[in-house]
Amino acid sequence: MGTREVLKVHKEKQPNGKIFEKWEMGSYHWRTFNEIDRRVNMVASGLKHIGHPDQGSVVLFAETREEWMTTALACFKRAYPIATVYATLGEEAVLFAFKEVAADTIFTSEALLLKVRKAMQNGAKIKNIIYFDSVDPGKKGESIESDDPYTLMSFEQLLAKGEENPLPKVNSISKKEDVAFIMYTSGTTGNPKGVLLTHENVIAAQAGQAECIPVSVGDTYIGYLPLAHILEVCGEIVCLAKGVKIGYSSEQTLFDRAPKILKGQKGDCFVLKPTLMTCVPAVMDRIYKAVVDEVNSQNQLFRELFRTCYERKRSRYEEGYTSYLLNYLVFNKIRVMLGGEVRAVLSGGAPLNPDTQRFMNICFCCPVVQGYGLTETCGGGTCGEIDDISTGYVGAPLSSCVIRLREWKEGGYSPYNEHPQGEILISGKNVTQGYYKNPEKTKEDFIELDGTRYFCTGDIGEFREDGALKIIDRKKDLLKLSHGEYISLGKVETNLLTNPHVENICVYGDSDKSYVVALVVANQKNVTTMAENLGVNTSNFEKVCKNKKVNEALLKELQNHASGKLERGETPQKIFIVHEPWTPASGLLTEALKLKRKNIENTYKKELQAMYSS
Structure with a gap:
């Protein structure tokens, strides 16, 4: 295990009076x-x-x-x-x-x-x-x-x-029945739940996960996600079991442009040169936007050249070919952002936008393997194959568990549809015995069917002919509008999050109305540029976000971005622009960077009502 030395912490005072820390970093010590x-x-x-x-x-x-x-x-x-x-x-x-x-x-x-x-x-x-x-x-x-x-x-x-x-x-x-973890989930609603995971659960999940991505003693894994998150625990336990070295990092020091890296210093990825890493979609969306911003800041000739190279490589990649010349001339320079040696990225924790997944494949010259699991299943569920170049799928069930789809008539999902669909139920030795001191919630989330105990995930899945699973909805994120049509809030958010003007987004709907609205956390740099192009004074960003011309321009930008990806009924018809970022500390995001919908809706209750009343 390796830890990078912090040589000195510099305090930088910002124009608004806030103090930002910038770290002067040394080498890894093993x-x-x-x-x-x-x-x-x-x-x-x-x-x-x-x-x-x-x-x-x-x-x-x-x-x-x-x-x-x-x-x-x-x-x-x-x-x-x-x-x-x-x-x-x-x-x-x-x-x-x-x-x-x-x-x-x-x-x-x-x-x-x-x-x-x-x-x-x-x-x-x-x-x-x-x-x-x-x-x-x-x-x-x-x-x-x-x-x-x-x-x-x-x-x-x-x-x-x-x-x-x-x-x-x-x-x-x-012993195998002894509790290894009481793992408190970050929780999108209410108090965190303590998930009881036994040693048998941990070993069963690790055995299934280790089969998915071939790892060996020569690999280097970078550990930076919270170890209180099941995805990071699983990644590190698999690596330790295989003799892989782990270098520790954080989101604040991961890249050269990370918030705490002193100007002129190198981020942890550059120094460590990992071959394996895990990512949650929120982190990959940030990487995607950082590269897009860098490309857009160049002259028009460079932008056109990059777009041409990107489309050419994507075409060859989807046909199963490698583009050695394009990698050498263009993409290896981007790949260095992750150290230049990454051969596989495992994504989990939330659905990954297909465009972001393909972008990572092409720009970082490595497969992005999607997995699916929850704390209640010790992170075990499904895992994609490293050679599968399709996007949007999370792979086949692990050897340590069984997945069953349960019909949900109200949403129109059934295992007997042309493509089997339904709520995902998971059983196996990796599945928790329940929640700590919470028998009511345990009884609610676990059922027995045909003599087998299952965990009810609340996620809606669809099986492909080859057995790969696709997460298509989440029951609690489905909203029925006044005309009877169901809208997947998560699907809309995943698509709009890739827009460079959007830092975060929460889509909201009133069942008595025929359209959805959205709270959009603005990307300050890109929205400021948009405002300048509109002739709006940009000295105060909060006022920029409240400006009617900026609101109309950003709404039009998002609707154009959604064209061809979302139906008209899924596209927000009104937006409110938020000038302050949402963080776990503000109570609006979980520690896994997922939306806390109820908290967000309560915080912006007045703004949401105004969008429907105007």
């Missing part, structure tokens, strides 16, 4: 598998020495880093259930998870200690807090107090205690 195993045993011994009870839960509330996975491996060995909590969860959700688990010991990062202390002030009972040192060399020890009424120690201090007081044998004592 630990061998033997060294990691030694640290794992030291953590296990250290936990025993400080009095953590047998079978007692441990909370992991920290960003993605080597210490997170090292701690998890120690807990696996000693049969300590791990409660994973997103580092970006709001205070209320963090408090809920802490109280529900009631763990004696929590592992967190130095930067999150204030959140932990606040939760304790509000009733969370924690005996031992182990913190990972700040990555900022200038901030180490800044948040530490010595008179706390609980055990507080650094991760390094815990390792030292484990080394001084080693267990006679640190063999794995876990």
Whole structure:
């Protein structure tokens, strides 16, 4: 496992008074598998020495880093259930998870200690807090107090205690039925749910997933998605099982133009040169827009040349050919953005726009393999084949699970349609036993059919003749308009998100109306350029977004963008332009960057009503 050193953190004051951090980065420092195993045993011994009870839960509330996975491996060995909590969860959700688990010991990062202390002030009972040192060399020890009424120690201090007081044998004592994770979902509505995943669930999912993408000891995987997300956990466990080295990163330092990379410095991908990575669609949409913006900023001759090369390579790619000359002249220069060595990208967590998938294939010269799974199925469901060049499909069921389609008459989906369709039900040894301390929700989401227990995903799927699955809708995202037609809000959003003027979008519909509207988070750079071309004063971006001429121009732009991709009834007829980005911290996105529809609708209730009343 490798961690990149942060040499110095520079503070840059912005015109609006905000302070942005820019990191001066060094090299990756590596630990061998033997060294990691030694640290794992030291953590296990250290936990025993400080009095953590047998079978007692441990909370992991920290960003993605080597210490997170090292701690998890120690807990696996000693049969300590791990409660994973997103580092970006709001205070209320963090408090809920802490109280529900009631763990004696929590592992967190130095930067999150204030959140932990606040939760304790509000009733969370924690005996031992182990913190990972700040990555900022200038901030180490800044948040530490010595008179706390609980055990507080650094991760390094815990390792030292484990080394001084080693267990006679640190063999794995876990049984297959023991709980490995209580994995708290980020949740699009209400409090997060704790999904119970046993060691059998984890191994079954890993066995099925490892068959999909051939990985070997020579590969390098870049870990940057939250380890509280099942997709990242699955990716890293498969890599560890195959002897693949993992270099840690974050979305803030992934690329040369990432928010925390100091100008002139290189991002983690360039330095690490990974061969494998996982992505959620939101990240790939950002990569897509970044490349499009870069191309559009060039002169007309360059833009035409790029478009011609892109279309030529796409034509050859879809016929099964490789374009070595075009790669050498054009696309290898773009490929360097991901380090230049990536041979496969695994996409999961949400549907990926087919245009974005094909763009990644062509510009980054590697397959994008879509998978489908949920926290409740330990990330296991389906996975595409690395040689499948089609778009929009998430592959065939993994060998460790069974998928069944259930008829949904109201939506017109049936396994007996020309192409089998219906709600996706998943069974197998990778499927959770249920939700932690939530029997009502467990009863609601799990059913038994023909003697087999299934998890009801709420997603609508369609099987291709060769057994590959396509996610075509989500039940709760389907809206019936006044004329009786169903609209898939997710489908509309996925298509419009690829427009360079759109940073994010939430489509909304009133069942008593005949059309949908949209809240559009504007891409500041491109919408400002649009406003300048319209002769609008751009000194205040909030006023730009409220300008009627800009609104009309952006609406027309989106309707043109949707032409040929969406039906007229699916295309928003009115929009409200949002000037501030949506983030997990604002409560409008989940930690997996999915929309929290109810929160968004409540926040913009007045604006949504105005669009339908005007």
